[in-house]
Amino acid sequence: MKITDLKCTILGENPVIRITTDEGIDGYGQAENSKPYLRPHVLFYKPYILGADPTNVESVMLRIRNMGGFKPWGSAVSAIEMALWDIAGKAAGVPVYKLLGGKVRDTVRVYNGGVRFPMGGHSPQDYADNMVKMKASPEKFSIIKQPVGFHSAMPHQVPDFTFGEVRETRFHSTRGLLTERGLKHVVACVEAMKSVLGDEVGLALDCGPGWMVPDAIRLAKALEHLHIMWLEDLLTGDYTPYVNADVYREATRSSSTPIHTGEQIYLRQNFKELIEKHAVNIIGPDPADIGGLAELKWVAEYADLHGILMAPHGVFDGLIGLAGLVQVCATLPANFIAFEYPIARPDWWYSIIEGLPNPIVENGQIRVWDTPGLGVRFNIEAAKRYLPEGDEDFFD
């Protein structure tokens, strides 16, 4: 089998890639939404993979893996990898999880990072009210993640929150020491959320990046009695193009509150120090950024050898990304906690993708399906309506 074409279009907010072959089998991959600028970057890889056998996934990846980078520049490589597995699974007539070693669970747990309700404000009561709504959502999530600190509007909404300069630019660029008032506000909001969730639903907190080590330690210690699932990306994360494992280790060793990072990190090599130094308790790579499904699987196994847990990121990965997450997470060792459930944006995505269970999430879990490849397909007639001008031939 040979790759005959690599295409990329932007459907709604997600870059979608399609790889075609000389045997009529095609495969799809998807990158995080809000990355429409990736189209030329995806097509950059086309000459390097044309003519290769897509069912030898690793052989194709060796041609392009060295030309990716930390988020967002690992996305294109990751989406291509996903599409290769889709083809390999379809060609073999088996779901992708079979090719990744086989599933070890029939349902995979997801956590809520995307089913949101508007916040009334940013007081502890507002956080509690918001948590009441999320706790009642029909997916019955067993873990809910909420942004606080520099990952939230707090630096803008809470007077004198930080000694640092509050920056307006995207991607959480504010850094600095918190004021005593700022830190107390975070703790009060977390206590208010826990008063709603009790010990029925786990609470994870997406915190930064941008915290300074003394504040990270103060927060982790102050929350110890609340049994928080994890504190995510306190120091680095999101669009930070480095890891800082030794600094994370300082925060992680200071308390029993689990410390989490990793959504921006590309490739196993960049997890090495984090894992070997036991610099965090939980890592959260995103299959659409780390370099693909097999890369995430490899890192999960290596993390498990070191007593480190897995809670993969995925909120922006769309429905093809969701399929990839289900396939790989079905194969992960017992260090797997849950992956972040992607919400389709816009909503019409649910009408153009077939093959997902209905409802998708039941009791906070997704049943693993057995259809070949990633197991989802486009309703092409429905999807064509949303193709942007100039990409009318995407499905041809």
Ligand SMILES: [Mg+2]
């Ligand atoms: Mg995050």
